[in-house]
Amino acid sequence: MNAISITNLHYTWPGAERPTLDVPDFQVACGESVFLRGASGSGKSTLLSLLAGILAAPADSVRILDTDIASLTARKRDRFRAEHIGIVFQQFNLIPFLTVGQNLKLAARFTGKSGQAVENRSVELVESLQLHPDLLQRPADQLSVGQQQRVAIARAFINSPEIILADEPTSALDADAKDHFVRLLLSIRESTGCAVVFASHDNSLADMFETKVALADINKVKPQEVTHV
Amino acid sequence: MFEVALSSLWSRRGSVMLTLASLTISMAIVIGVEHVRAQAESSFVRTVSGVDLLVGARTSQVNLLLYSVFRIGNATNNIQWQSYQDIIARPGISWSIPFSLGDSHRGYRVLGTNNDYFEYFRYGDNENLRLSSGEEFSSPLHAVLGSEVANALGYEVGAEIVISHGIGNTSFVNHDNLPFTVTGILAPTGTPVDRTIHVSLQGIEAIHLGYQDGVQVAALSPQPDDPRLAQLEPTQITAILLGLDTPLAVFGLQRAINNYPSEPLTAILPAVALGELWQIIGTLENLLQVISILVLTASLLGLSTMLLSSLRERRRELALYRAIGARPSFIVWLIELEGLAMMAVAAVFGYLLVVLGFGLTQAWLSETYALVIEAWPSSLGIWLYMAGALLASVLLSLIPAFVAYSRSLGHSLLSH
Numbered sequence: 190m191n192a193i194s195i196t197n198l199h200y201t202w203p204g205a206e207r208p209t210l211d212v213p214d215f216q217v218a219c220g221e222s223v224f225l226r227g228a229s230g231s232g233k234s235t236l237l238s239l240l241a242g243i244l245a246a247p248a249d250s251v252r253i254l255d256t257d258i259a260s261l262t263a264r265k266r267d268r269f270r271a272e273h274i275g276i277v278f279q280q281f282n283l284i285p286f287l288t289v290g291q292n293l294k295l296a297a298r299f300t301g302k303s304g305q306a307v308e309n310r311s312v313e314l315v316e317s318l319q320l321h322p323d324l325l326q327r328p329a330d331q332l333s334v335g336q337q338q339r340v341a342i343a344r345a346f347i348n349s350p351e352i353i354l355a356d357e358p359t360s361a362l363d364a365d366a367k368d369h370f371v372r373l374l375l376s377i378r379e380s381t382g383c384a385v386v387f388a389s390h391d392n393s394l395a396d397m398f399e400t401k402v403a404l405a406d407i408n409k410v411k412p413q414e415v416t417h418v
Numbered sequence: 419m420f421e422v423a424l425s426s427l428w429s430r431r432g433s434v435m436l437t438l439a440s441l442t443i444s445m446a447i448v449i450g451v452e453h454v455r456a457q458a459e460s461s462f463v464r465t466v467s468g469v470d471l472l473v474g475a476r477t478s479q480v481n482l483l484l485y486s487v488f489r490i491g492n493a494t495n496n497i498q499w500q501s502y503q504d505i506i507a508r509p510g511i512s513w514s515i516p517f518s519l520g521d522s523h524r525g526y527r528v529l530g531t532n533n534d535y536f537e538y539f540r541y542g543d544n545e546n547l548r549l550s551s552g553e554e555f556s557s558p559l560h561a562v563l564g565s566e567v568a569n570a571l572g573y574e575v576g577a578e579i580v581i582s583h584g585i586g587n588t589s590f591v592n593h594d595n596l597p598f599t600v601t602g603i604l605a606p607t608g609t610p611v612d613r614t615i616h617v618s619l620q621g622i623e624a625i626h627l628g629y630q631d632g633v634q635v636a637a638l639s640p641q642p643d644d645p646r647l648a649q650l651e652p653t654q655i656t657a658i659l660l661g662l663d664t665p666l667a668v669f670g671l672q673r674a675i676n677n678y679p680s681e682p683l684t685a686i687l688p689a690v691a692l693g694e695l696w697q698i699i700g701t702l703e704n705l706l707q708v709i710s711i712l713v714l715t716a717s718l719l720g721l722s723t724m725l726l727s728s729l730r731e732r733r734r735e736l737a738l739y740r741a742i743g744a745r746p747s748f749i750v751w752l753i754e755l756e757g758l759a760m761m762a763v764a765a766v767f768g769y770l771l772v773v774l775g776f777g778l779t780q781a782w783l784s785e786t787y788a789l790v791i792e793a794w795p796s797s798l799g800i801w802l803y804m805a806g807a808l809l810a811s812v813l814l815s816l817i818p819a820f821v822a823y824s825r826s827l828g829h830s831l832l833s834h
Contacts, residue, residue: 241741243740243741263745263746264745267740267743267744267745267746268743268745270741270742270743271742271743271744272743276741276742278738278741281734281735281738282738283738284422284425284735284738284739285429285735286425286426286428286429287421287422287425291421291422291425295422295739295742296742296743299742299743299744299748300743344742
């Protein structure tokens with residue numbers, strides 16, 4: 190079973206004249222860490238949205254954990270995402286007016302989990318990200334950018350997903366923080382054994398990953414032809 | 419989700435507070451208007467009960483009702499004593515109460531009547547007057563006070579009061595030489611009776627003994643032991659309340675009185691006149707109600723606008739909910755809950771504002787406008803308005819909720 194399996198994925202944004210993606214084949218094994226390189230506007234975010242089931246992929250083109258996500262109802266797809274996929278964005282990863290703890294609890298809520306187990310897991314994750322547990326009581330918008338990105342990792346891992354999708358998560362960080370961030374992400378991955386797809390334009394981080402892929406190599410639509418909405 | 423909605427509102431507290439203030443004020447207006455309406459209506463229909471006919475000098479029925487029963491304004495003319503004797507001598511009349519109005523004591527009206535008043539006058543749900551202390555008057559210089567008069571002026575049985583000729587509490591001529599003794603105090607009724615000082619018809623005549631052509635003449639002023647007091651005969655009264663043996667006779671008697679040959683008189687059915695008066699007031703109140711509802715509607719639209727315009731700044735926040743697994747319905751409920759929570763808080767604050775407002779002005783309203791308003795509104799209409807406002811907030815929040823919903827579908831959440 191592959192974590193992610195793409196076959197003949199065509200995607201055109203509604204209203205766009207040209208397709209954004211034409212990916213004949215792309216596989217990610219369970220537990221594999223993949224560096225997905227692509228310039229901004231190359232369709233990276235679109236691809237991750239399709240993998241996350243936020244955008245609806247055509248039938249039989251995207252299988253996540255052996256499930257054709259196009260076959261799921263919208264409701265089940267949202268639940269599937271909450272349970273199996275953790276997402277880290279470039280910025281704005283946390284609901285700013287909730288505390289760090291509330292952010293983690295909210296993410297757990299969408300899989301139906303609550304209570305002491307979630308609290309314990311929150312403390313555990315925050316500590317393994319080298320943050321102080323007191324941070325759980327702080328409103329998210331009082332954290333530094335670096336702290337917010339680390340909490341985003343905790344948020345992504347709170348439901349112990351099989352797949353982590355990260356979309357330019359380090360572009361708001363300085364060079365030292367970038368390395369530190371990726372090391373933390375990968376060390377937590379090792380303890381949970383999930384697959385990581387790390388999309389970035391920053392090649393300096395690529396060597397930390399097992400697999401390096403350029404979007405331009407798997408996507409037959411040439412970047413200059415891409416229409417990005 | 420409640421936690422999220424409240425934190426979200428708190429994070430936008432500037433615009434939320436303004437919207438809340440607008441909702442609170444409009445809710446207070448709606449509750450206040452409805453409260454005054456309900457209170458006025460109930461005290462209004464309670465004022466008089468069981469009277470078949472009300473007789474006064476020729477005037478409109480609303481005017482007669484106002485000056486005789488509500489003690490608002492003055493009679494334009496009086497009924498001759500002889501006419502009163504003629505009318506109550508007619509067959510079929512079960513009881514009668516004469517009213518003589520026109521004098522006052524420190525702003526409270528003085529009503530001249532006889533002891534039948536205490537026996538036959540009914541108010542509210544056919545209730546009798548009851549003395550809370552003392553006894554009825556039995557001499558021309560005795561007075562029985564309504565409960566509010568006694569309370570407001572601090573009188574007890576045995577107190578001596580001076581009655582001025584004319585109405586208003588700054589009358590230039592006070593009859594210091596002719597004090598009335600308080601013999602009894604009535605239990606509260608919630609009607610104009612509470613604000614009335616009752617004396618005998620002879621007492622009214624006694625007040626006017628010292629007058630000649632409307633001017634007080636010292637030489638004519640009576641002393642408490644004046645022998646003239648014993649022989650006083652009323653010459654005029656202001657109104658008559660009649661109870662009949664059989665209600666069917668009402669219309670015949672009404673026609674007879676309206677055609678009374680010696681002087682022009684008007685006989686009215688109090689229930690009909692009350693209805694007519696209530697219609698006049700009711701029109702005004704309906705208008706106020708419509709305005710208050712429009713004000714509330716405007717505020718509710720403001721709530722909807724506030725939520726709608728917040729969606730722009732919340733684009734990423736809403737996208738994030740979806741990314742971490744929220745269904746689109748979560749977003750609908752979140753916005754709905756925010757609108758509903760604000761309306762609920764505004765309803766409570768609006769209610770408390772009304773309680774505070776009437777609590778502070780209760781005494782003043784009662785003294786100045788004879789309006790007895792309870793501080794805590796509790797009529798069914800108020801709860802219906804609150805429920806209606808909450809329902810309306812749910813419906814109007816649907817607009818921003820569904821805009822957020824449709825944006826959250828098929829949006830590339832990863833591409834901010």
